[in-house]
Amino acid sequence: MSAARRSQPAAKAVVVLSGGQDSALCLALAVRRHGADAVAAITFTYGQRHAVETRYARRLARRFGIAVHKVVRLGFYRDLTTNALLDSRQPIARVRGAKCPNTVVEGRNAFFLLAAAVWAKTLGATEVYTGVSQTDFSGYPDCRGVFIRAQQRAIRLALDYPVLIVTPFLLKTKAQEWALADRLGLLDLIRNETVTCYNGIPGSGCGKCPACRLRNRGLRDYLKGRNA
Numbered sequence: 001m002s003a004a005r006r007s008q009p010a011a012k013a014v015v016v017l018s019g020g021q022d023s024a025l026c027l028a029l030a031v032r033r034h035g036a037d038a039v040a041a042i043t044f045t046y047g048q049r050h051a052v053e054t055r056y057a058r059r060l061a062r063r064f065g066i067a068v069h070k071v072v073r074l075g076f077y078r079d080l081t082t083n084a085l086l087d088s089r090q091p092i093a094r095v096r097g098a099k100c101p102n103t104v105v106e107g108r109n110a111f112f113l114l115a116a117a118v119w120a121k122t123l124g125a126t127e128v129y130t131g132v133s134q135t136d137f138s139g140y141p142d143c144r145g146v147f148i149r150a151q152q153r154a155i156r157l158a159l160d161y162p163v164l165i166v167t168p169f170l171l172k173t174k175a176q177e178w179a180l181a182d183r184l185g186l187l188d189l190i191r192n193e194t195v196t197c198y199n200g201i202p203g204s205g206c207g208k209c210p211a212c213r214l215r216n217r218g219l220r221d222y223l224k225g226r227n228a
């Protein structure tokens with residue numbers, strides 16, 4: 001638990017915080033809606049090669065002054081599956097004929113959302129924020145609205161608790177996300193203090209991996225539109 005635990009008002013929302021652009025903006029939106037004291041964040045480590053994310057997540061949690069931040073280890077992932085995010089010897093690539101890049105961590109969001117919801121119930125919070133997007137996604141099946149809706153229903157049944165999964169970017173492009181960051185006065189913060197790159201390089205990253213390409217293309221598109 002990295003952020004200081006203060007005398008706690010009731011938590012209203014738990015944000016799944018990876019330290020990347022999408023989750024950092026989710027955190028900003030949750031704080032605007034509920035106030036920092038009513039927001040908690042949860043970060044998962046699962047053996048990903050860009051574990052530097054966790055450092056950025058901690059920093060973001062402090063920056064936004066939220067009530068509590070928890071880092072949870074999902075140590076079993078490497079026992080169940082492998083991919084280029086979990087195994088740094090595998091080059092990150094799109095395999096010919098595959099639906100998504102070899103960085104897909106099967107079922108990751110299903111675990112994340114269930115775990116976040118369990119913690120939300122413990123805290124008395126009813127909202128779980130996630131930065132998934134099905135518009136600009138890489139073909140990951142657990143970033144689609146159809147999965148989120150099904151998972152929300154499954155979690156409600158599993159916990160007998162009225163969790164709402166909040167997905168502010170589900171239907172937004174990366175360029176629209178950058179526009180929102182700019183409107184909130186957070187363009188520089190999101191640009192410089194988040195890490196999206198699969199190779200763990202903060203800011204504009206390595207520029208070559210699929211996550212960097214998506215992020216940087218979105219920023220270019222947004223800035224082109226803004227400055228036109």
Ligand SMILES: [Zn+2]
Binds near residue numbers: 199200208210
């Ligand atoms: Zn990269």
